Amino acid sequence: xxxxxxxxxxxxxxxxxxxxxxxxxxxxxxxxxxxxxxxxxxxxxxxxxxxxxxxxxxxxxxxxxxxxxxxxxxxxxxxxxxxxxxxxxxxxxxxxxxxxxxxxxxxxxxxxxxxxxxxxxxxxxxxxxxxxxxxxxxxxxxxxxxxxxxxxxxxxxxxxxxxxxxxxxxxxxxxxxxxxxxxxxxxxxxxxxxxxxxxxxxxxxxxxxxxxxxxxxxxxxxxxxxxxxxxxxxxxxxxxxxxxxxxxxxxxxxxxxxxxxxxxxxxxxxxxxxxxxxxxxxxxxxxxxxxxxxxxxxxxxxxxxxxxxxxxxxxxxxxxxxxxxxxxxxxxxxxxxxxxxxxxxxxxxxxxxxxxxxxxxxxxxxxxxxxxxxxxxxxxxxxxxxxxxxxxxxxxxxxxxxxxxxxxxxxxxxxxx
Numbered sequence: 569x570x571x572x573x574x575x576x577x578x579x580x581x582x583x584x585x586x587x588x589x590x591x592x593x594x595x596x597x598x599x600x601x602x603x604x605x606x607x608x609x610x611x612x613x614x615x616x617x618x619x620x621x622x623x624x625x626x627x628x629x630x631x632x633x634x635x636x637x638x639x640x641x642x643x644x645x646x647x648x649x650x651x652x653x654x655x656x657x658x659x660x661x662x663x664x665x666x667x668x669x670x671x672x673x674x675x676x677x678x679x680x681x682x683x684x685x686x687x688x689x690x691x692x693x694x695x696x697x698x699x700x701x702x703x704x705x706x707x708x709x710x711x712x713x714x715x716x717x718x719x720x721x722x723x724x725x726x727x728x729x730x731x732x733x734x735x736x737x738x739x740x741x742x743x744x745x746x747x748x749x750x751x752x753x754x755x756x757x758x759x760x761x762x763x764x765x766x767x768x769x770x771x772x773x774x775x776x777x778x779x780x781x782x783x784x785x786x787x788x789x790x791x792x793x794x795x796x797x798x799x800x801x802x803x804x805x806x807x808x809x810x811x812x813x814x815x816x817x818x819x820x821x822x823x824x825x826x827x828x829x830x831x832x833x834x835x836x837x838x839x840x841x842x843x844x845x846x847x848x849x850x851x852x853x854x855x856x857x858x859x860x861x862x863x864x865x866x867x868x869x870x871x872x873x874x875x876x877x878x879x880x881x882x883x884x885x886x887x888x889x890x891x892x893x894x895x896x897x898x899x900x901x902x903x904x905x906x907x908x909x910x911x912x913x914x915x916x917x918x919x920x921x922x923x924x925x926x927x928x929x930x931x932x933x934x935x936x937x938x939x940x941x942x943x944x945x946x947x948x949x950x951x952x953x954x955x956x957x958x959x960x961x962x963x964x965x966x967x968x969x970x971x972x973x974x975x976x977x978x979x980x981x982x983x984x985x
Contacts (some may be wrong), residue, residue, distance in 0.1 A: 569873075572842035574644065575708065582602060583691070584593060584898075586929075588976060589714070590723065590974055591873050591953070591976060591977065591978060592975060592976055593671050593674075593675055593678075594654075594984065594985055595658065595985045596657035596658050596669060596673075596674040596677075597653070597657070597658040597801075597911060597912075597913065597915055597963040598653040598654075598657065598915075598976075599674060599675065599678045600651065600653050600654025600655075600657065600674070600677070600678055600681075600682075601651060601654045601891045601908060601971065601975055602971075602972060602975040602976070603650040603678060603681065603685070603910065604647060604648070604649075604650035604651040604654065604790070604867035604908075605643075605967075605968045605971045605972055605975070606682075606968070606972065607646055607647040607650065607682070607685060608647060608964050608968055609961065609964065609965065609968055610643060610644045610647075610685075610689060611639070611646065611647045611689075612957055612960045612961055612964075613961060614639075614689055614692060615635075615639045615643075615957055615959035615963060616954065616958055618631070618635050619953050619954040620680070622858070622875075622950060623950040623953075624953050624954075626667075628707060629693040629694035630636050630694055631693075632691070632692070632694060632695070632696035632699060632752075632955050633696075633703070633751070633752055633760075633762065633899075633921040634757075634892055635747075636761075637751075637760045637761075637764065640759070640767070641744075641745075641748045641763050641767065642685065642688055642689065643896075644693075644744075644764070644767035644772060645706065645741065645744070645745050645767060645770065645771075646681070646682075646684075646688065647685075647687035648740070648772055648900060648904070648975070649685075649706075649710070650678070650681055650685075651684060651904060651908060652734075652738070652771075652772075652775055652910055653674075653677055653681065653920045653928060654718060654732045654892040655779070655907075655908075655911060656734060656736050656738075656918070656930045657669055657674050657677070657713070657716060657717065658849075658911070659718045659719055660717055660721065660941070661783075663728055663730065663901045664720055664723075664724040664728055664731060665723065665724070666719060666720050667722070668722055669697070669716060673719075674713075674716060675769075676709065676712045677709050677710075677711065677712045677713040678706050678709070678812075679953045680706060680707075680708045680709015680710070680712055680739070681705075681706055681709035681710060682705075682709075683702075683705050683709070684701075684703060684704065684705030684706030684708070685702065685706055686702070687699075687701055687702030688702030688703055688706065689702070690702070690970055696752070698829055699752060699754050700749070700753060700920055701709070703745070703748065703749040703752055704749065706745060707742065707746055707749060709744050710741065710745060713738070713743065714735075714738055714739065714742065717735060717738070721735055723802060724912035726727040727802055729801070730778050730781065730782045730804070733775075733778040733804045734774070734775045734778050734810070736774070736808075737770060737771050737772075737774040737775045737778070738771070738775070740766050740770035740771055741764060741766065741770065741771035742766075743770075744762065744763040744765075744766030744767045744770065744771060745763065746761035747759045747760070747762045747766070748760055749956050751763065751772055757873060762819065765813070765815055765818050765891060767818065767894070768892070769814055769815050769818075770811065770815060771809050772900055773811065773895075774804075774807060774808065776899070776900065776903060777804075777807055777837075778804060778806070779907070780798060780858075780903070781803055781840070782799070783802065783907075784844055784858055784859070785797045785798060785799050785844060786864060787855055787857060787858065787910075788844065788845070788848070788849060790854060791852060791887035792849065792854055792855075794849050795845065795848060796845065798840075798843040798844060799886055800922050801897070802971045803840065806836060807836065807891065810832055810833050810836065811833075812890060812913040814826060814829045814833070815827050817829065820981040823876065823879060823882070823941060824876065825876075825879055825880065826872070826876040826879075827873050827877045830869050830872040830873040831869075831873045832867035833872075834866050834870045834872075834873055835866075837862075837865040837866040837869060838866035841859070841862055841865070841866060844859070844862075844965070846855075846859040846862075852920075852921065852922070853910070853921070853922040853927060854906075854913070854920055854921060854922045855973065857902070857909075857922060857927075857930050858903070858906045858907065858910075859900065860906075860930075861899065861902035861905075861906045861907075861930075862899070862903065862933075863902075864894060864898035864899035864902055864937070865894070866917040867894055868891055868894035869891075869896070869897060870896040871887055871890055871894050871897075871941075872891040872895075874886070874887060874891075875887045875890075887944060888944035888945075889944060890940075890941040890944045893937065893938065893940045893941055894941055896938035897933070897936060897937040897940050897960075898941075899936075901933050901936070901937065902930060902933050902934065902937070904935055905926060905929050905930045905967065906930065908971070909923070909926040909967075910921065912957075912971060912974055912975075913961075915979075915983030915985065916974050916975075916979050916980055916981050917982070917983055918974075918981075923968050925967055925970045926967055928966070929963055929964060929967035932959075932962070932964075933963050933964075933965030935963070936959045936963050937961070938954045939952070939955075939959055940953075940956045943955075943956055946975040
């Protein structure tokens with residue numbers, strides 16, 4: 569006896585979900601940028617709730633780990649991390665003249681990194697085993713990303729310094745994430761501090777600068793007449809040397825001797841910004857915002873140097889966490905909007921223009937960065953920190969919603985990918 573077929577309408581949700589999944593996974597940047605854009609809101613929403621609970625006494629489950637360290641680690645590895653992998657899984661084959669990666673290469677990276685990130689945030693609601701499981705999944709997804717990128721880079725017959733630089737940084741990121749996992753399992757606080765140091769100065773900063781070093785002169789030369797490309801071959805070697813020295817000094821708890829290194833880094837970044845001729849990049853806006861975002865980098869290290877010299881002189885951290893947030897919110901946040909918008913426009917078949925929503929987001933992020941730095945010098949700092957977290961959410965929400973819609977829909981020009 570034959571079994572009656574289910575009503576046609578019963579398969580509609582499954583068909584819609586399958587079509588959505590195929591569209592979202594059509595290219596690595598779609599899937600990973602989707603994860604990163606969602607995390608931009610999730611990370612700061614949780615942190616805003618923590619800050620409001622602390623300031624106003626709102627009820628909220630206590631996280632099983634230090635909330636400030638969890639915020640830093642999950643923002644660096646779980647929020648910025650998917651954007652890094654989405655970009656690199658897309659451009660590595662182009663940089664190294666290899667075939668594009670397939671779903672089999674990048675879907676597991678997404679499942680591990682983003683799935684683990686979501687579980688980790690659930691675990692922060694007072695469920696330590698869930699937090700640990702999430703971190704394990706994140707680390708597994710990270711390792712799969714290294715394997716996928718490794719197959720590309722080791723198949724290339726030559727040596728691409730930018731690819732090698734970011735690949736080395738991703739390995740340090742894996743060590744940092746593993747350090748935090750060990751801390752969550754009961755390891756000493758020093759492991760959490762190692763994770764944060766590696767996340768900032770071993771992962772995000774070298775990846776961001778390596779990409780800027782390659783792409784900003786390239787983008788500029790494409791649209792500016794008479795532009796002189798400056799891309800010194802020694803830049804990445806000097807950067808890694810200075811960052812390695814800085815991380816060693818922090819790890820050895822000799823931070824009062826950081827000021828010469830941070831002054832050197834400030835000069836290094838300022839020199840590159842000037843050499844790239846920002847005065848020529850008044851238009852188009854999509855190029856202007858790259859230079860405006862990069863300007864935060866030398867400024868951040870000037871603040872680091874001032875802080876270092878105060879520590880060296882009288883042992884006081886006169887600027888609080890202002891230097892760290894000039895780097896994270898100012899440089900990383902601004903460059904995230906600038907670079908991801910450019911990649912999103914180009915890879916979705918749209919014109920290479922900034923657009924109103926990304927432009928407003930970029931301007932709002934500048935305000936949020938200044939607001940976060942200024943909060944270090946207010947009397948009611950807890951109130952201003954909570955307010956700044958809300959300002960981040962308001963700044964990014966329209967950009968995130970626009971981005972999520974683009975990643976989940978076909979290319980505007982009808983091309984595949």
